[in-house]
Amino acid sequence: MSWMKRLYDVYENNSDKVGDFNKRGEGQPFTLLPVSHVTQSAQIEIKLDLDGNFFKAIVIPKDKARTILPATLDSANRAGSKVAAYFLHDKVFYVAGDYLKYGGAEKRAGNYSQYINQMKEWAKSEFTHRKVELIYNYVKKGTVIEDLISAKILFEDENGKLVEKWTRQDDEKYGIEKPEIYKVVTGDSSEATVRFTILSETPEDPVVWEDKELFGKYQQYLANKMDKVVEVGLCYVTGQIMPLTDRHGSRLRNAGDMSKLISSNDKQGFTYRGRFDNPNQAVQIGYDVSQKAHNAMRWLIQRQGYRSDTRNFITFGVESLIDIQPFDGTLGMLDHPLASIFETETIVTEKDNTSLVIAEQVQQAFQGKKHTFRLGGIKSIVVMAVDAATTGRLAIVYYQELESNLFLDRLAHWHGTCKWYQSYYDVANKKMVGYIGTPSTYQIVEAVYGERTDDKIKKELYTRLLPCIVDYAMIPKDIVLTIFNRIKNPMSFKNDLSSPTGEWQRTLGIACAIIRKHYEKEEINMALDLENKSRDYLFGRLLGVAEVLERNELNRRGEKRATNAMRYFNAFSQRPARTWMTIRRQLHPYQVRQGEKIWFQNKLIREIEADIQVEDMNNDALGPMFLLGYSSQVKELYTKTELKKENENADN
Structure with missing residues (x-):
């Protein structure tokens, strides 16, 4: 359970970042989730006034859809037709008391009742919050769909039934173009997730799904309930007595990922029958520990993970976050403007880049990282990769924990031995610029197999290269022979072979770096060896x-x-x-x-x-x-x- 303890420590060391949203590139905003909360993409936002009455509703743009929802163990793990409501925000057929009135399916008759009953229990408890009470007072009226129709977010047909899907015929029928809600919801309109917020009394008042005070109130409420119904025992991760759980988090790699790292099933599959009577006899994990460890992994994947097909790779410091990744090439290690040359078309160059400057800067960069790590108290670095063999099971396919100095020494060794003459095209000055350096793992994979190779093959190569980077392992001979056989056929490459900007010339530099690394013991010089x-x-x-x-x-x-x-x-x-x-x-x-x-x-x-x-x-x-x-x-x-x-x- 060392991986779980390390992730738990990451959460504890970064608890001040809980609920703070960040963005990586053009992706969705993400945050380190509070315990007992999950994130969902909401499509409809209902705003209430200060008395809890309907004020207005909007369709949420995709880039602002990420929403934090208070969750129970059941709702966090619900799948298929299982009835398990979230608190506050949920799908239309959960929060709308008038769902059946507008032609809703009878099989969903119990969804609203479960939602409103648990909302009532929280709103009437000692751990309630003003915003919770206002939302409860509104949803108990049972007019959510009616209000959304009045606001022209949802639509009803001539029979007074909710229009679940919008067709081309509806454009003529209702005299309008396809409404926004039917563009953002993949299924029926009643499956849209609704989030609630309140008109702010002050500019500093956060929206409901970002209110840290409200998060804390829900955690107190849920902990008070769990103390009465959940088994208490020794947590194998921390060695402390605490409430235990045998249900653990999913959605680690993305919002639609239902695979789990820890799960048990004795009724089907006979996971532990014949050895144990219940899952906790196999392993006991505290609820709080499980929540924090899984939330930390989810956050790290979103914040600094690298994905290849279904496999996700993360490298992190346990005591403090780090900004150095084993997959980076020389330019990436130096935060060079050209680090993303193979991923973007826009290239910004520096005119004074020489091979000597790059080579010296790499060694200086590692010395600087060591100094930064010491100041930050970073002692342990973890490199891990996770992948799912099935839709329900997630596995750790690579795990390595190292002292920070050892980790940096191994990265420095990789960048010092797997390097050759590399090149990129300076668009601004219309010329080739060369440097001595190590290609990124992305470049190596593209060079070995080509850009059209199946992603499943590429992800395996990423994993096989990790020991070469962080364990001093030799590059496997089959990888060397594969790129050697590919580079031997220059006529199969696109672009003009007479031009140094061609794909073959770039691939040659990468191939030579890999070959030199493979024959590392022979200490081959890059300069011509007479x-x-x-x-x-x-x-x-x-x-x-x-x-x-x-x-x-x-x-x-x-x-x-x-x-x-x-x-x-x-x-x-x-x-x-x-x-x-x-x-x-x-x-x-x-x-x-x-x-x-x-x-x-x-x-x-x-x-x-x-x-x-x-x-x-x-x-x-x-x-x-x-x-x-x-x-x-x-x-x-x-x-x-x-x-x-x-x-x-x-x-x-």
């Missing part, structure tokens, strides 16, 4: 020289076609000696035409060929190291060309 005499590396260098030589000639002539090195890339990796002879012959016209202008490239080719042992000049397929030799050689030659141009400009 002492590396391995067969794969030398053949890669040969192809790199051929690529640059022909590309320069094609650029001089204004041609945009792929070079022979690109066209024969896959064949070269499969049968290097034979294919090299073909490429060598096709380079000859360029060599003759340029003569002494390319003496350096010609000399380089001869030197590399001489370094390849006679017995290695064969057609055995090349391994992934071939890409490192190719990339380093191309980078070296282009760097020399750029320096030469700069010197010439300086002389002039």
